[in-house]
Amino acid sequence: MCKFCWILSTLLLMAIGTMAYLFVVKGSVAASDDGRTAVILSAGERDLVLTEMRGFLESVQAITMGVVNKDMKGIYENAHKVGMVNAGDVPASLMGKLPLEFKKLGMATHKAFDELALEAQDIGDPQIVLSKLGKLMNNCTTCHAAYKLDTERTKER
Numbered sequence: 285m286c287k288f289c290w291i292l293s294t295l296l297l298m299a300i301g302t303m304a305y306l307f308v309v310k311g312s313v314a315a316s317d318d319g320r321t322a323v324i325l326s327a328g329e330r331d332l333v334l335t336e337m338r339g340f341l342e343s344v345q346a347i348t349m350g351v352v353n354k355d356m357k358g359i360y361e362n363a364h365k366v367g368m369v370n371a372g373d374v375p376a377s378l379m380g381k382l383p384l385e386f387k388k389l390g391m392a393t394h395k396a397f398d399e400l401a402l403e404a405q406d407i408g409d410p411q412i413v414l415s416k417l418g419k420l421m422n423n424c425t426t427c428h429a430a431y432k433l434d435t436e437r438t439k440e441r
């Protein structure tokens with residue numbers, strides 16, 4: 285193969301590699317005053333993430349009451365709706381702005397809710413449900429300790 289072709293393909297591969305790194309691994313991030321990593325999103329994207337978060341909290345509340353009332357059906361429904369079925373609505377443009385670690389923690393949380401739903405559906409031991417809930421909430425606290433959301437500055441003024 286000609287030397288020029290080699291150089292060209294190497295440059296192309298490097299460009300693709302850089303794009304993949306920025307899009308898949310790094311995301312759109314900045315340092316912030318409180319030491320957490322700020323994920324920079326548009327106002328609409330931030331609303332979408334925060335809406336999903338409030339859904340998480342509502343399910344945690346409902347599952348806790350489900351354990352108290354031994355209501356396995358209620359636990360199943362509330363865990364299932366924030367499981368993987370709920371993870372597919374994220375647009376690719378938003379995915380590209382989330383750092384890899386953020387995406388992993390988010391996916392792990394949806395999956396953990398699915399496992400909790402399965403437990404409620406199968407044996408349905410309230411103590412196991414509670415233990416699974418406590419463990420999966422480590423994802424909530426780990427992610428909250430590491431990341432915050434910020435909105436893109438518009439070029440007004």
Ligand code: HEC
Pocket residue numbers: 334335337338340341344386387389390393420421423424425427428431432433434
């Ligand atoms: C992958 C990261 C991640 C995971 C996992 C995660 N969160 Fe969040 N959550 C965030 C970020 C980032 C914010 C915005 C925090 C900020 O800007 O200070 C947030 C905000 C919230 C808010 C505030 C919503 C609002 O309207 O302001 C709630 C409530 C919340 N999360 C609940 C939860 C619960 C409950 C869980 C676990 C079941 C959870 N989150 C898991 C990243 C995560």
